Amino acid sequence: MYLSIFVILQKKLENTPNKTSMSKNLVIVESPAKAKTIEKFLGSDYQVMSSFGHIRDLAEKGIGIDFANNYKPEYVVSTDKKKVVAELKKATKGAEVIWLASDEDREGEAIAWHLYDELKLKDDNTKRIVFHEITKDAILNAIQNPRKIDLNLVDAQQARRLLDRIVGFELSPVLWRKIKPSLSAGRVQSVAVRLIVEREREVNKFEAESAYKLSALFNTTDINGKALVLKAALQQRFTEKKDALAFLELCKKAQFSVADIVKKPTKKSPAPPFTTSTLQQEAARKLGFSVAQTMIVAQRLYEAGNITYMRTDSVNLSSLAIGNSKTEIIAMAGEKYVHTRQFSTNTKGAQEAHEAIRPTYMNVHTIEATSQEKKLYELIWKRTIASQMADAELEKTQIFISISGSKNQFVATGEVIVFDGFLKVYLESIDDEGDTENEGLLPVLKKNEPLEYSEIDAQERFTQKPPRYSEASLVRRLEELGIGRPSTYAPTISTIQNRKYVEKGDRPADKRDFNFIKLKHDKITDTIKSENTGAEKSKLFPTDIGGVVNDFLLDYFPDILNFNFTADVEKEFDNIAEGKIEWTKAIDKFYKKFHPIVEDTLKNSERQVGERILGNDPATGRQLSVKIGKFGPLAQIGTSEEEEKPVFASLQRNQSIESITLEEALELFKLPRQIGDFEDKVMTVAVGRFGPYIRHDGSFYSLPSTDDPMQVTNERAIEIIETKRELEKNRLISSLGENNEIQVLNGRFGPYFTCNKINYKIPKTVEAASLTFEQCQELIAAQPDAGVKKKGFTRKAPSSNKTKK
DNA sequence: CAGTGAGCGAGCTTCCGCTTGACTT
Numbered sequence: 001m002y003l004s005i006f007v008i009l010q011k012k013l014e015n016t017p018n019k020t021s022m023s024k025n026l027v028i029v030e031s032p033a034k035a036k037t038i039e040k041f042l043g044s045d046y047q048v049m050s051s052f053g054h055i056r057d058l059a060e061k062g063i064g065i066d067f068a069n070n071y072k073p074e075y076v077v078s079t080d081k082k083k084v085v086a087e088l089k090k091a092t093k094g095a096e097v098i099w100l101a102s103d104e105d106r107e108g109e110a111i112a113w114h115l116y117d118e119l120k121l122k123d124d125n126t127k128r129i130v131f132h133e134i135t136k137d138a139i140l141n142a143i144q145n146p147r148k149i150d151l152n153l154v155d156a157q158q159a160r161r162l163l164d165r166i167v168g169f170e171l172s173p174v175l176w177r178k179i180k181p182s183l184s185a186g187r188v189q190s191v192a193v194r195l196i197v198e199r200e201r202e203v204n205k206f207e208a209e210s211a212y213k214l215s216a217l218f219n220t221t222d223i224n225g226k227a228l229v230l231k232a233a234l235q236q237r238f239t240e241k242k243d244a245l246a247f248l249e250l251c252k253k254a255q256f257s258v259a260d261i262v263k264k265p266t267k268k269s270p271a272p273p274f275t276t277s278t279l280q281q282e283a284a285r286k287l288g289f290s291v292a293q294t295m296i297v298a299q300r301l302y303e304a305g306n307i308t309y310m311r312t313d314s315v316n317l318s319s320l321a322i323g324n325s326k327t328e329i330i331a332m333a334g335e336k337y338v339h340t341r342q343f344s345t346n347t348k349g350a351q352e353a354h355e356a357i358r359p360t361y362m363n364v365h366t367i368e369a370t371s372q373e374k375k376l377y378e379l380i381w382k383r384t385i386a387s388q389m390a391d392a393e394l395e396k397t398q399i400f401i402s403i404s405g406s407k408n409q410f411v412a413t414g415e416v417i418v419f420d421g422f423l424k425v426y427l428e429s430i431d432d433e434g435d436t437e438n439e440g441l442l443p444v445l446k447k448n449e450p451l452e453y454s455e456i457d458a459q460e461r462f463t464q465k466p467p468r469y470s471e472a473s474l475v476r477r478l479e480e481l482g483i484g485r486p487s488t489y490a491p492t493i494s495t496i497q498n499r500k501y502v503e504k505g506d507r508p509a510d511k512r513d514f515n516f517i518k519l520k521h522d523k524i525t526d527t528i529k530s531e532n533t534g535a536e537k538s539k540l541f542p543t544d545i546g547g548v549v550n551d552f553l554l555d556y557f558p559d560i561l562n563f564n565f566t567a568d569v570e571k572e573f574d575n576i577a578e579g580k581i582e583w584t585k586a587i588d589k590f591y592k593k594f595h596p597i598v599e600d601t602l603k604n605s606e607r608q609v610g611e612r613i614l615g616n617d618p619a620t621g622r623q624l625s626v627k628i629g630k631f632g633p634l635a636q637i638g639t640s641e642e643e644e645k646p647v648f649a650s651l652q653r654n655q656s657i658e659s660i661t662l663e664e665a666l667e668l669f670k671l672p673r674q675i676g677d678f679e680d681k682v683m684t685v686a687v688g689r690f691g692p693y694i695r696h697d698g699s700f701y702s703l704p705s706t707d708d709p710m711q712v713t714n715e716r717a718i719e720i721i722e723t724k725r726e727l728e729k730n731r732l733i734s735s736l737g738e739n740n741e742i743q744v745l746n747g748r749f750g751p752y753f754t755c756n757k758i759n760y761k762i763p764k765t766v767e768a769a770s771l772t773f774e775q776c777q778e779l780i781a782a783q784p785d786a787g788v789k790k791k792g793f794t795r796k797a798p799s800s801n802k803t804k805k
Numbered sequence: 806c807a808g809t810g811a812g813c814g815a816g817c818t819t820c821c822g823c824t825t826g827a828c829t830t
Contacts, residue, residue: 030824053824080826107823161821168820175819182818189820299825311823487822495820629810636810648810688807700807 023047026095028088028115030102033303034134038101041136049091051102055081056114058161063169065162071584071591073158077118089119097125100149101142103353104130106577110157113149133318133355134308155583156576162587163187163569167560170598171553178601179549179608180628184499187566188484188492190553193501194561195477196469197542197550204659208462210514211237212244216410216456218256218401220443228443229454232401232410237461241515244458245526248519250405256451259402259409266415268392270422272315272343273356273384276486277479279310282383284472285429287375290538291471292490297376298357305360306367306377311486312354313479315343317384321355324362325388333424339390348482349570358384382426389422397442401451414442431473453519460514468539471504483566501546509535544633544657548610556601560594614662617669624665626657631689633657635665652687667710676714683717685709696721736773744771755780 025046029035032050039048056075058064066072077085092098098121102108112128115121127146131138164187171185214234222228238244274282279298283289289297298310317325322340329338345352359381367377395418401410417423469477475489484492496502509532516529542550554561562568569590576583611627614635622638631650638646649668651660672686672695681697692703694717701724703709707716733744733751744753744762751768752759753776760783762768766775 032825051824052826054822055824057822058820081824103823111823157822164821166820170819172819176817184819186820303825485822487824492821627810631809634810640810646810650809686807689809690807693807695807702807 023094024096025099026091026097027099027101030108030111031309033305034309037134037305038139041139047091047095049088050084051088051111051115052081052084054078054107054111054114055085055088056118058165063165065165067591071162071587073162075114085118088115092119092121095125097127099143099146100126100128101130104132105351105353106153106157106160106573107351108353109150109153110161113151113154116149132316132353133320135318135320138318150577152579153577156573159576159583159586160569160573163590166587166591166594170595171557171560174556174598174601175549175552178605179552180545182499183545183549184495185549185553185560187560187569188478188488189495189499189501190550190561191481191483191563191565192474192478192492193496193542193546194550194554195474196496196502196540197547199466199468200542200547201658202466203468206465208465209239210460210462211239212241212458212515212517213237213461214244214247214410214456214458216251216401217454218451219454220445220451222443230399230412230443230445230451232399232412234408234410236408238458241460241517244517245524247406247408248456248458248517248524251403251453251456251519252522252524254406255404256401256410256453258399258445258447258449258451260400261445261447262398262400264396264398265418266394266396268394268421268423270341270386270389270391270426271383271428273317273358273387274380275313275315275345275347275356276311277313277475277489279357279380280475280489281472282379282429283376284470285431286379287372289372289376291475291493293372294376295490297372301369301373301377301380304369304373306364306369306373307360307380308356308358309354310357312352312357313345313347313350313486314352314354315345315356316352317342317356317358317387321358321362321384322388325385328362328385329389333389337389337421337424339421340388343387347479348567351485356384386422386426389425390419392417392421392423393419399442399445412442416441431467431470455518455520457519458515458517460516462512462514462533465534468536468541470539474540481563481566482570483563496546499545500543501549502540502542504538505536505541506538507534507536509533544610544628544651547656547658548608548628551610552605552608556605557597610657612657614660614665617666624662626651626660626665628657635660635668637669650687653691671709673709675712675717678714678718678721683714683721685712685717694720733768734771736771736776742773742776744768744776753779 023044023046025042027035027038027042027046027048028051029038029048030051030053032052035048035050039046042048056077059074059076064074064076066074098119100112100115102111102115108130116126128149129142129146131142168184168186171190172183175183175185214237216232216234218230218232220228220230238247271278276295280291280294283294284291295310298307301307302310322342326338326340343356357380359377362381362384365378365381367374369377395416397414397416399412401412403409467473471493474493478484478489478492497504511530512533513528513530515526517524517526550561559565572581572586575581576586609627609629611625613623613625615624616622617624617637620637622642624635624637625639626633626635628634629648633651633656635649635651636646638644640646647669649671651657651668655664672684675683675685675694677683678696684695685703686693686695687709690702691705692707692709694701694703694712696717701720703712703720707720731746733746736742736744736753742753742755744751747759751762753762753771754760755776760776760779762771762779
């Protein structure tokens with residue numbers, strides 16, 4: 001028996017303190033991991049518990065606001081917080097002093113106030129404290145300097161909360177009525193969708209322009225007399241081919257010489273330590289993580305005590321962290337590599353309740369964990385260390401090469417690192433790297449030295465279309481606009497995908513021809529080459545629904561969709577926080593303007609289907625149009641007004657009502673298509689809900705994505721049918737148990753077994769064919785989670801208890 | 806799994822921002 005059962009040791013983050021006697025002091029923080037750390041600093045007189053974030057929120061049923069009663073909010077303890085609140089309440093009974101230690105920002109202040117209110121705390125023994133770093137000094141210092149709850153700041157949070165509720169819960173029903181049920185709109189998500197829709201249209205509208213780029217290779221020698229090729233580019237580009245040709249003609253007879261050599265020292269400085277958003281971007285670029293994946297891995301690192309809190313907008317490091325970084329850098333590279341810095345945040349609306357994301361202990365360079373955790377940890381370690389290291393010093397050299405008979409010059413550029421500084425450890429990646437060239441060392445040359453070309457070419461280059469957003473670059477853009485918070489970037493991206501406004505996907509490269517003209521040995525050759533260009537991987541594309549919802553909202557609610565809306569209301573929230581205006585007045589001002597537009601839109605706007613008329617069907621002369629139907633985008637020949645019923649066809653997955661052409665739409669009506677007989681039964685190709693398929697004798701056979709349903713031949717269809725039959729035949733490996741209750745099968749991801757309709761994994765170390773009934777039983781016992789749907793990084797699922805069957 | 810393209814129509818859907826789990830047949 002080689003089976004070993006892995007027991008997953010789950011980290012217990014529960015709230016019940018392991019003390020028998022009540023402590024005199026009760027400290028409440030937001031996060032259980034934080035509570036654990038702080039408890040160690042404070043000694044036995046203090047019991048530290050966690051609120052697990054907000055404990056109450058506006059009622060979920062209805063809008064949760066009493067409009068008739070000066071916007072009185074109806075707060076309800078969230079179902080998943082009932083237990084936490086009960087435990088906290090019990091703990092407050094025995095405590096002499098209650099310390100509310102939630103974060104020092106708008107949301108944290110509100111958490112403190114909700115606790116105060118819900119736990120019915122008393123003014124005389126409740127103290128509000130804050131600290132920015134989890135160190136003994138910072139915490140003891142906080143205890144020495146308690147204050148009262150800042151009610152103005154709480155009011156600013158209430159205004160934020162109600163505004164979001166009003167916008168979300170009044171706009172969404174408009175969409176249900178005018179477009180489709182279950183859709184949603186909100187201050188953050190709708191702007192995110194807008195960014196993606198507008199970028200897609202820019203891409204579709206984009207027309208590449210070309211110009212001729214000239215580059216030359218010159219024969220030179222290095223210091224030791226060894227042959228070395230010098231690569232240089234012409235400063236000017238030619239838009240016309242004839243000009244490029246004329247220039248090469250001129251080069252044939254020209255004399256080249258070194259006109260000037262310019263050396264310039266330059267510097268590179270390290271990037272600041274990670275915030276949530278920059279961590280998401282770098283993990284995507286360097287490790288290929290999705291935004292949600294980064295957050296899940298970071299959460300585990302945080303819970304294990306490896307890193308500081310992972311939801312932060314601050315680039316600030318504690319003095320302790322800076323000091324420890326310095327020690328590490330000296331040990332690793334020496335004193336001259338140290339350059340400590342305190343970075344400051346310039347992000348709009350940043351609240352800086354935490355430190356930057358950094359390793360808890362700078363002397364831990366790497367950790368033993370899963371490979372993902374290890375990689376992310378090392379990334380964080382390097383970025384933090386590098387941020388406290390010296391600038392890199394570079395020397396940039398440009399060699400200008402004159403051409404007799406022309407005012408133009410070739411320029412060779414080289415860059416050498418004089419002192420590597422922080423580059424020893426870390427270099428930030430950039431998105432969408434263009435053509436980088438002429439790096440590295442240049443030969444030693446003298447001014448006026450003649451040069452001889454070995455070849456010169458003129459290559460047609462095209463301007464690049466704007467890049468589509470990736471998850472991470474969308475987060476960066478939202479952060480720039482001050483929209484959303486570190487805790488919501490990942491959920492927002494999930495929401496707009498769950499609503500089917502946006503899809504993550506790939507696009508293959510297009511093949512493009514370009515002119516390539518070469519001058520060598522005084523001979524000019526003119527050829528056409530081709531390149532692959534514009535491939536996209538894991539980018540965000542708007543769906544038709546996304547486009548229609550966006551256009552509708554933009555039409556009727558331009559203020560909400562405005563990129564500055566959040567920034568503007570934030571100013572208002574700041575005024576509330578400073579006590580300059582009452583929060584209900586601010587909400588009233590907004591509501592009085594907003595609500596009538598909602599009413600008006602409900603009454604006066606048309607139902608939105610995104611209809612586009614493409615032209616007429618040449619066969620019948622009837623109108624051909626595309627629109628969004630109940631089951632997604634469709635093409636339709638004829639209209640419902642005509643006596644003859646319209647004919648419908650669904651659009652393919654990669655087609656969109658915005659860009660489909662008349663010709664492409666006409667193709668759709670050629671399916672279903674009979675392609676011949678097999679075993680005396682007819683074979684039909686069609687496209688269904690799950691993509692293209694072949695139907696034969698009552699069975700369905702999916703078409704691989706490499707096959708075009710319009711092109712599939714009789715022979716190819718038979719091949720597809722036979723491959724599937726073969727697979728089916730080999731699917732069953734063995735049947736186990738007296739009544740065959742367990743079946744070992746070959747699946748898409750390798751062998752697995754199924755029992756009572758639940759599928760179970762088979763460890764890689766076990767030969768599937770030799771599995772016994774008993775072994776399977778053990779595996780079932782070891783996989784209690786099998787069959788349970790894995791939860792992604794999404795917003796709370798619609799409360800399923802209410803609609804219990 | 807793979808047709809559909811409509812309104813006798815119940816009752817439902819939805820926001821953003823804090824934080825981590827998960828009652829048992």
